[in-house]
Amino acid sequence: MxxxxxxxxxxxxxxxxxxxxxxxxxxxxxxxxxxxxxxxxxxxxxxxxxxxxxxxxxxxxxxxxxxxxxxxxxxxxxxxxxxxxxxxxxxxxxxxxxxxxxxxxxxxxxxxxxxxxxxxxxxxxxxSPYFFIRDSNGYVQVRYNDILYMEAKNNTIHIVAKDDTYTPTLTLSKLEEKLKSDIFLRVHRSFLVHREAIARINKNEIVLTDGTEIPIGDQYRNKINQKHIESYRVLRG
Missing domain, CATH: 3.40.50.2300 (Response regulator)
Structure with missing residues (x-):
């Protein structure tokens, strides 16, 4: 070849x-x-x-x-x-x-x-979809499916993946706009989560597959119900 x-x-x-x-x-x-x-x-x-x-x-x-x-x-x-x-x-x-x-x-x-x-x-x-993050030696490829959640802290984002955490300097809204993907769900003004990483949705928080608890913002509650629960619900408890 x-x-x-x-x-x-x-x-x-x-x-x-x-x-x-x-x-x-x-x-x-x-x-x-x-x-x-x-x-x-x-x-x-x-x-x-x-x-x-x-x-x-x-x-x-x-x-x-x-x-x-x-x-x-x-x-x-x-x-x-x-x-x-x-x-x-x-x-x-x-x-x-x-x-x-x-x-x-x-x-x-x-x-x-x-x-x-x-x-x-x-x-x-x-x-699998991915993007690149700049670091001191060049660029690191981050696969969407490796990400658990993203948290905004001041002017920095903490992208928490299964094996590492990345901290690019940009806003969460800017990153969400760039990704343009239903793979990630905005659940709070400071948090985006990978939908497949969600293990449980409680009244006030989301529990991820690794046990991490993510708060649910009041203004995002209806969107979570519509996009992540109603479309996939099979049985009523």
Whole structure:
């Protein structure tokens, strides 16, 4: 199997770097290297592309705008010199982010994610929804299904997952808007919970599968009843 790869970056230095990195992995076949989204679009129309290694900050059209414009984009690894794009890119579900200056081991790790995805049988290849959170070393991928709840504290969110806790600096409302998903249920002005993590709903609190108790806000009580109880209730107690 060859991973037909297109590299898009307006910086010739980084195009050369990624071409050299790609040459180390025998699975990768670079079928094009271009400096703009316009040129890349033309190559996508002409060639079969499995993977797009794409810079985000480019003139005329950003890498993010370019990928969003594609009806059926290939797998995408975004490249950026800035750390603040991860949440904005969740809609296009990139395989990974590479933070400049990137090195060969980190590049090969991203390619391994691509290989694993392409090796997955079509009937099981659907990716569980996820988003990226910035940390000191780059970006951490957080799967929706690993999250138990999210709590707003001052200007920070505590995203409590099964094995870790993340604290990005943004508001809960902003995150809720970005996620645009029924997977999470707003139960209090300071709490979003994963609906599948709910074990019990009491009068004033929700009990999660790990035993955590989350308060129910008065203004959210009716919404919880309508969205999470009434639609799934089978038997009356």
């Amino acid at each position: 060859k991973i037909h790869t297109l590299i898009v970056d307006d910086d010739p230095h980084w195009r050369l770097v990624f071409e050299k990195f790609a040459g180390v992995n025998p699975l990768i076949e670079v079928v094009g290297s271009c400096d703009s989204a316009v040129e890349a679009y033309g190559l996508l129309m002409e060639k079969e592309i499995d993977l797009l290694i794409c810079d985000i900050e480019m003139p005329e059209m950003s890498g993010l705008e370019f990928v969003k414009s594609l009806k059926s984009p290939p797998l995408v690894i975004f490249v950026t010199a800035h750390r603040d794009y991860a949440l904005d890119c969740y809609e296009v579900a990139p395989i990974d982010f590479l933070l400049k200056p990137s090195d060969l081991p980190r590049f090969l790790k991203a390619i391994e994610k691509v290989r694993l995805h392409l090796d997955t049988a079509p009937e099981t290849s659907a990716i």
